[in-house]
Amino acid sequence: MKKSLPMLVMGACTLYFLVPIWWLLVAASKSRGEFSSTNPLWFADFKLIDNLRELFAYRDGVFLRWLGNSIVYTGGAALLGTVLAAMCGYALAKYRFPGREAIFNVVLSGVLVPATALALPLFLIFSQFNATNTFWSVFLPSLVNPFGVYLARIYATASVPDELLEAARLDGSGEVRTFFTVSTKLMFPALVTIFLFHFVAVWNNFLLPLIMLGNERLFPVTLGLYTWNTQVNQHPELRMLVLTGALVSIIPLVIAFLLLQRFWRNGLGSGAIK
Amino acid sequence: MTRKRPIGALLFFILPFGLLFAAFYLAPILYAIKQSLYKVERTGTFGPAREVFGGLDQYARVLQDGPFWESIGRVLLFGVVQVPVMLGLALVLALLLDSGLVRGKRFFRLAFFVPYAVPGVVAAIMWGFLYSPNLSPFQQVTSAVDLLSADFVLWAMANVVTWVYVGYNMLIIYSSLLAIPQEVYEAAKLDGAGAIRTAVSIKIPLVMPAIVLTTVFSIIGTLQLLAEPAVFRTFSSAVTSTYTPNLTVYSTSSIPNFNLAAAFSVVLALATCVLSFAFLKVTQRGGDK
Numbered sequence: 116m117k118k119s120l121p122m123l124v125m126g127a128c129t130l131y132f133l134v135p136i137w138w139l140l141v142a143a144s145k146s147r148g149e150f151s152s153t154n155p156l157w158f159a160d161f162k163l164i165d166n167l168r169e170l171f172a173y174r175d176g177v178f179l180r181w182l183g184n185s186i187v188y189t190g191g192a193a194l195l196g197t198v199l200a201a202m203c204g205y206a207l208a209k210y211r212f213p214g215r216e217a218i219f220n221v222v223l224s225g226v227l228v229p230a231t232a233l234a235l236p237l238f239l240i241f242s243q244f245n246a247t248n249t250f251w252s253v254f255l256p257s258l259v260n261p262f263g264v265y266l267a268r269i270y271a272t273a274s275v276p277d278e279l280l281e282a283a284r285l286d287g288s289g290e291v292r293t294f295f296t297v298s299t300k301l302m303f304p305a306l307v308t309i310f311l312f313h314f315v316a317v318w319n320n321f322l323l324p325l326i327m328l329g330n331e332r333l334f335p336v337t338l339g340l341y342t343w344n345t346q347v348n349q350h351p352e353l354r355m356l357v358l359t360g361a362l363v364s365i366i367p368l369v370i371a372f373l374l375l376q377r378f379w380r381n382g383l384g385s386g387a388i389k
Numbered sequence: 390m391t392r393k394r395p396i397g398a399l400l401f402f403i404l405p406f407g408l409l410f411a412a413f414y415l416a417p418i419l420y421a422i423k424q425s426l427y428k429v430e431r432t433g434t435f436g437p438a439r440e441v442f443g444g445l446d447q448y449a450r451v452l453q454d455g456p457f458w459e460s461i462g463r464v465l466l467f468g469v470v471q472v473p474v475m476l477g478l479a480l481v482l483a484l485l486l487d488s489g490l491v492r493g494k495r496f497f498r499l500a501f502f503v504p505y506a507v508p509g510v511v512a513a514i515m516w517g518f519l520y521s522p523n524l525s526p527f528q529q530v531t532s533a534v535d536l537l538s539a540d541f542v543l544w545a546m547a548n549v550v551t552w553v554y555v556g557y558n559m560l561i562i563y564s565s566l567l568a569i570p571q572e573v574y575e576a577a578k579l580d581g582a583g584a585i586r587t588a589v590s591i592k593i594p595l596v597m598p599a600i601v602l603t604t605v606f607s608i609i610g611t612l613q614l615l616a617e618p619a620v621f622r623t624f625s626s627a628v629t630s631t632y633t634p635n636l637t638v639y640s641t642s643s644i645p646n647f648n649l650a651a652a653f654s655v656v657l658a659l660a661t662c663v664l665s666f667a668f669l670k671v672t673q674r675g676g677d678k
Contacts, residue, residue: 121490128482129500132556136503139515175677199406210395220405227665229613231635232531232658235650236417239424239492247626257411264406270491274521290398319508321616322639337510341616345623346513358518361511361517368506 136365144364147355166359178360180332181339183281185318185364187250188335193314200260201306205268205298209275219268225261234322241327252327253335257317263309271298281382307375318368336364357378394606397521418658424651447475447652456631457653463543464633468611471547476603478551483596484588486559487566498563501556509553513620514547521624537625546617558603566592567597599671605665612661648655654659 140155144163145153153159171179206217237256241247273300283293299306324338331339340360343353428443451457456560482501485491504512518524520536529535536545538564538636571594577587593600630640642650 118492119488119532121485121488122492124481124485124496125491125493128478129497129556132501132504132552133440134517135519135552136507138519142472142518151524178520179599202402204407205515206399210399212399218407221415222410224662225410226660227662228414228418229609229614229661231615231638232421233414233417234652235638235647235654236421236424237413238642239647239651240420257408259406259409259413261410261414290395291401294402301624315505319616321508321619322635325619326639330418337508340514341510341620344517347623357514359479361514364511365507368508369503372502 138359139362139365143355143359147352149357150355152242162357166355167363170356170359170363173356177331178336178339178356178363181336182333182363184333185335186367188253188257188316188324189314191253192317193310195258196258196262196313196317197306197310200263201267201299201302201325202294204264204269205271205294205302207264207277208271209277209280209288209298215220218326219264222261222264226265227324230316230320231322234326237323238326248329248333249325250333253324253333256323257320260313260316262308263313266305266309266312267302270302274301275307311372311375313369315368336360340364397537403541421651421654421658423613424648425650425655425664429646430639441463443648446655447648450567450649451652456629457634457637459545460631460634460637464611464614467543467547467614468608470544472604472607474547476554476558476600477543479555479603480562480593480600480611482555483562483566484592486563487592488584488588490584501559503535503556505557509549510620512549512553513546513617516545516552517624520545531603536644537621537627538628542621542625546614546621549617550614554607554610556654558607561603562596562599565596569595597672601669604672605668608665608668609661612657612664 116217134156134185141156141158142150143166145159146165147161150161203222207215233256239251241252246252269276274345276389279301280293281299283297288296318337321341324333324335325341328334328338332343334342340357343357343360347353347357401642424440425447426444427440428446429438430441431438457623482497486494486498491497507515517525517537520531522528522531522537525531534541573591573595574587577591582590613635614633618628618632619634619639622630631637634653638650638653638657641653665674
């Protein structure tokens, strides 16, 4: 009796979280006619493969291009951004130098600046260099991750002992080499955390590409789906493509989360406590 | 440290991030402030446009802009309701996962976290379908209550945001629950504290820092609402082009009136910082006791 109430709450929440995704999976497996005429929560004729084929063929495979763009924008920015944030946070944690606290405070206040407040001025700055509507106009600003610096500093302070660095120095290892061979190993759970936070932030950043990009060949998948969805009234055939595309766009991230969540949980705990 | 400071290594570590931060964080902020102090003037109706210094003119316009302040009021109302509901649910789920009363923890943790993998735009498109009276799998509900009407659409969006972020916030709180040393619980058990008592008197106070962190992120997120209202505009005529502050900034910049849009951005960034900072201060004072 005592355990049934908690299980009931968990069960109800599971339905709340998973039914929409279940519905998306079912909807993406139907033909346009069956979408509105059959049970929305159960499969009819299984047309997922046909829908996928249509999705990837539509307008010379522009959707595939968007997926590729998203992988480069988010994966590339998160990977490179994590390394840069880790290096900076590590230096702020492990070296004493004048201006250290000032740098840290400026970076930390960057966490509070809403990313969307930056998008418009960034557009104006890039337009002065005729660089809007380019890959770099979205990629470069996405590299900066102040929260990553904050997490890296906390974690480096906690998990990289000074004695170890001294030992590495006595062995003749340079500072940079020590960082890449010794310190990054100790910071690994934090690096995974920073990477995932960064990945999701870029993946979700909608305003920057919306403002910067006009050429649809450069769109990330979110912006592409958004523009298709705004055209559904004129082009009803886009509706099934939007649904199938939405399903395709969330699968890679779900898989990545499932694979990385073990590391993530550990790193997250140490970041959130401080 | 007695040894010489390794300046070369320091530059190598800090400069790459520092330069990018200066270029893509500091410069845009300064540029927005500068832009907001200018205005576009025309000689006659069809004369060439030129930018002249306008002082605080744009800010005066922002102050008098009714729809903008309405949109601020709207997201504040949204935040006052949605943030406590979302974090309350996240806290309850984290405590249940941690309580030992639940079997299949691993499954639930993953199930609740899956929506976080769905980008805001895609989540909004999906829920837009779920809410639409003629497309929804829950037509009994959506035909009885028009969730996309002016009365409900704000809360329909609140549900989307809640759906995406509960699992994420739950995970942050749960992680810090896991970090509480077992001795604390043993002491509580000796004192005869039950599960609920332990949760209220021990666990919640100890995970307060995590709750504060998630609250600050939620406040920032609320004031930044953009993808959800932008998507819902295609599903509902109740969502206007000035429905949230960010949508106002976007619509103003696409008119285009960059100077006014810059002033909106600056005011919005300030409001976000002030609110987050005030919240931190208030909670820190509470924590000193």
